Amino acid sequence: MFELLGIPPQALFGQLLLGLINGAFYAMLSLGLAVIFGLLNVINFTHGAQYMMGAFAAWMLLEWVGVPYWGALIIVPVLIGATGILLEKLFLKRLYHLDHLYGLLLTFGLALIIEGLFRKQFGSSGLPYPNPLPGGTRLDFMFLPNYRAWVVVASLVLCFGTWFMIERTKLGSYLRAAVERPDLVQAFGINVPRMITLTYGFGVGLAALAGVLAAPIYNVNPVMGSNLIIIVFAVVVIGGMGSILGAIITGFALGIIEGLTKVFYPEASNTVIFIIMAIVLMVKPAGLFGTPK
Amino acid sequence: MRFKSLLVTTAAVLAAGAANAQMSDGVIKIGVMNDQSGLYADVSGPGGTWAAKKAVEDYGAAAKGLKVEVVFADHQNKPDVGSNIARQWYDVDKVDVIVDVPTSSVALAINQITKEKNKVFLGSGPATADLTGPACTPNTVHWTYDTWALANGTGKAIVDTGGKSWFFLTADYAFGHALERDTKAVVEANGGKVLGAVRTPFPGTDFSSFLLQAQASKAQIIGLANAGGDTINSIKQASEFGIVEGGQKLAGMLMFDTDIHALGLKTAQGLNFTTAWYWDANDNNRAFAKDFSAANGGKYPTMVHAGIYSAVIHYLKAVEALKSDADGAKVVAKMKELPSDDKLFGKGTVREDGRHMHDMYLVEVKKPAESKKPWDYLTVKKTIPAAQAFRPLKDGNCPLVKKS
Numbered sequence A: 001m002f003e004l005l006g007i008p009p010q011a012l013f014g015q016l017l018l019g020l021i022n023g024a025f026y027a028m029l030s031l032g033l034a035v036i037f038g039l040l041n042v043i044n045f046t047h048g049a050q051y052m053m054g055a056f057a058a059w060m061l062l063e064w065v066g067v068p069y070w071g072a073l074i075i076v077p078v079l080i081g082a083t084g085i086l087l088e089k090l091f092l093k094r095l096y097h098l099d100h101l102y103g104l105l106l107t108f109g110l111a112l113i114i115e116g117l118f119r120k121q122f123g124s125s126g127l128p129y130p131n132p133l134p135g136g137t138r139l140d141f142m143f144l145p146n147y148r149a150w151v152v153v154a155s156l157v158l159c160f161g162t163w164f165m166i167e168r169t170k171l172g173s174y175l176r177a178a179v180e181r182p183d184l185v186q187a188f189g190i191n192v193p194r195m196i197t198l199t200y201g202f203g204v205g206l207a208a209l210a211g212v213l214a215a216p217i218y219n220v221n222p223v224m225g226s227n228l229i230i231i232v233f234a235v236v237v238i239g240g241m242g243s244i245l246g247a248i249i250t251g252f253a254l255g256i257i258e259g260l261t262k263v264f265y266p267e268a269s270n271t272v273i274f275i276i277m278a279i280v281l282m283v284k285p286a287g288l289f290g291t292p293k
Numbered sequence B: 001m002r003f004k005s006l007l008v009t010t011a012a013v014l015a016a017g018a019a020n021a022q023m024s025d026g027v028i029k030i031g032v033m034n035d036q037s038g039l040y041a042d043v044s045g046p047g048g049t050w051a052a053k054k055a056v057e058d059y060g061a062a063a064k065g066l067k068v069e070v071v072f073a074d075h076q077n078k079p080d081v082g083s084n085i086a087r088q089w090y091d092v093d094k095v096d097v098i099v100d101v102p103t104s105s106v107a108l109a110i111n112q113i114t115k116e117k118n119k120v121f122l123g124s125g126p127a128t129a130d131l132t133g134p135a136c137t138p139n140t141v142h143w144t145y146d147t148w149a150l151a152n153g154t155g156k157a158i159v160d161t162g163g164k165s166w167f168f169l170t171a172d173y174a175f176g177h178a179l180e181r182d183t184k185a186v187v188e189a190n191g192g193k194v195l196g197a198v199r200t201p202f203p204g205t206d207f208s209s210f211l212l213q214a215q216a217s218k219a220q221i222i223g224l225a226n227a228g229g230d231t232i233n234s235i236k237q238a239s240e241f242g243i244v245e246g247g248q249k250l251a252g253m254l255m256f257d258t259d260i261h262a263l264g265l266k267t268a269q270g271l272n273f274t275t276a277w278y279w280d281a282n283d284n285n286r287a288f289a290k291d292f293s294a295a296n297g298g299k300y301p302t303m304v305h306a307g308i309y310s311a312v313i314h315y316l317k318a319v320e321a322l323k324s325d326a327d328g329a330k331v332v333a334k335m336k337e338l339p340s341d342d343k344l345f346g347k348g349t350v351r352e353d354g355r356h357m358h359d360m361y362l363v364e365v366k367k368p369a370e371s372k373k374p375w376d377y378l379t380v381k382k383t384i385p386a387a388q389a390f391r392p393l394k395d396g397n398c399p400l401v402k403k404s
Helices: A007-042 A045-064 A069-090 A100-122 A146-168 A168-181 A182-187 A192-214 A224-239 A244-264 A274-284 B004-021 B045-059 B079-091 B104-116 B147-160 B172-188 B207-217 B230-239 B257-263 B284-295 B304-321 B330-338
Strands: A136-138 A144-145 B030-034 B068-076 B097-100 B122-124 B140-142 B167-173 B191-202 B221-225 B249-252 B273-277 B339-344 B345-351 B358-365 B378-385
Touching: A007 A045, A007 A146, A007 A224, A007 A244, A007 B207, A007 B230, A045 A069, A045 A100, A045 A192, A045 A244, A069 A192, A069 B068, A069 B147, A100 A224, A136 A146, A136 B191, A136 B378, A144 A146, A146 A168, A146 A192, A146 A244, A168 A182, A168 A192, A168 B045, A182 A192, A192 A224, A224 A244, A244 A274, B004 B345, B030 B045, B030 B079, B030 B273, B030 B304, B045 B068, B045 B097, B045 B221, B045 B304, B068 B079, B079 B104, B079 B358, B097 B191, B097 B284, B097 B304, B104 B140, B104 B221, B122 B304, B122 B330, B140 B257, B140 B330, B147 B172, B147 B273, B147 B358, B147 B378, B167 B358, B172 B191, B191 B207, B221 B230, B230 B249, B230 B257, B257 B345, B304 B339, B304 B345
Parallel strands: B030 B068, B030 B097, B097 B122, B122 B140, B167 B191, B167 B221, B221 B249
Antiparallel strands: A136 A144, B273 B358, B339 B345, B358 B378
16 A cells, blocks of 8 residues: 555655654644643743743753753753743733733744844854764664654653643642632632743743753754744644643644655645644634634 | 925935936945845845945945945845835835845845846845846846856765765755756766755755655765755754765755854764855955954854955946946946956956856865864865856856857
8 A cells, every 4th residue: 555655664654753753842832832821821922932942041051051961951941931930920910811812912022022132142043952862773664863762752751741730630620720710719728820820831841841852953043933833833723722632632643744745745744734724723613622612 | 385395305305416416316225135034144144234334335435435325124035025125125215236135036036126127136145046047137146156056066076076876855946946956967967867856845944854755765965955944954864864874975055154053063074065255265254254253243254245245346346437326237237347356256257147257165064173263164175266167158048148
């Protein structure tokens, strides 16, 4: 059957695996977006910029302080998450009672400013970040770089962990309850505003972590976030706004579909996701895993 | 009342014009148009504006009684955005000459509009050799490099050293297509073979899938018919996927110093490519680079920056000789008549088809240990004399060139 498509099965497996790796990034980023939208009702357009900040923070830690990749993996999400908390405290907090559109405009504006500042400082070509796990394994059908394998594993763990925390733990149930009825939850003595702030910080931290993971693969570059964010938004829309499981599954699935498009019709590989988005919106406007309100 | 003030203004404008009768509206207005913020911004971008201003200053325009103004705009690598800016500049803002314009698709659009409005287009950033080929006009000068020169310089050098079979990763727009076409011709003319090509969406970030296809083709050479961020990511990911270790070689068909900077020497070492200008080649270049770096946050100039500088100097020379900037075709004709000479590109000529003729250089990226100072990245391996560096006049199919 594979030969019918004009592609030997070996090559096809290779491309599927690559698609999975790209899907890992889509999943990680859309996960953060879904958490933030699901729990805060904010469409966080700064997400791409925060992903980029994560990559840059990793680079700065390495070049200026000498902290290696594995250290950055822990420090950067905390650091950038903290900037997220600051952002929420200073700006976003004031917009919760308004239409989504205001949050979107604010975060979009901030994203442009942040990107502009980084571009001014570091230029647009980007900076090199060494691969912490060089080498790879020669599989039957392709050469699998160690680092990419690590990214897939890390992403799966991260996605599952986040989903488990929100859907299956007590803390998660507080969060979900606070979204439904903040007044009631507050009455039980839970500090809802703080919980919301921390959730935003967590979502931003996820973006930053994805940025650190991306740094050795893509060039650390001020526009790396804006290249990705549009696709990630499409992923979230397809999965269903705010659906965490939806974001994860769609992220991986679209990575694979995109990977296959790169083999059969490369010219369309950057549009295929939007075609799928249009179809999904026509058939199921709330997204594949979303619940119509 | 309004009518009266309008009359007064008109009179004032006419008076100003009379004092400076030669120049349209009294000012030579240079519009630098390029990518100010995207993936090609380091290749020219804000530094390009600086280079144009520097040329005006070094030419001593003010002392020679020429009033020159430099404006700039961001075309975002989109032909429609670029076209709108060009029309606005020519029709409303009285811009006389558009300079730079990287991104071939945008450059081809500006090329046509410039001819329509009879202004001048000095291309430093664009690559497509079509600007002096089928799309050539009496109003365009293509200054710094082109796809034919890159293909001829790098492609020939690689085929000559045994790289006979090729596979291309091609940026899917005018530039990539032209570069692939010209390189393919050179490879085949020198006894090589092209096994295949994949067209990658522009701009891209993940090239691993395309690289794997290139790997599967078993070609000796993977030709990167792309530029800027696309090239950087292709090379970086090729090293990650063990493509170079596997015995295949990469050929960056268009590379800039800024790309090497972004890749780091460890990844980029050993790459061969063709360039029109290198900052560390002589004292004049070094002095220019020093000034450039001081004014542009420590970045170093690329060949596109140097080309802008050189082209603007030659343009001003032609306008000064003509004592007029009003008729774009006449200015370009003058530029073709006068020999060009400036401190960065040295002596050169502008050919009938609008091609600026100068030497090109085949360079190799240094090993990390050989790099002694910041931005010390390249060794010049070979100088390609102007006569051989560019496409022979008769092969270009430029309608301006009379067939004998």
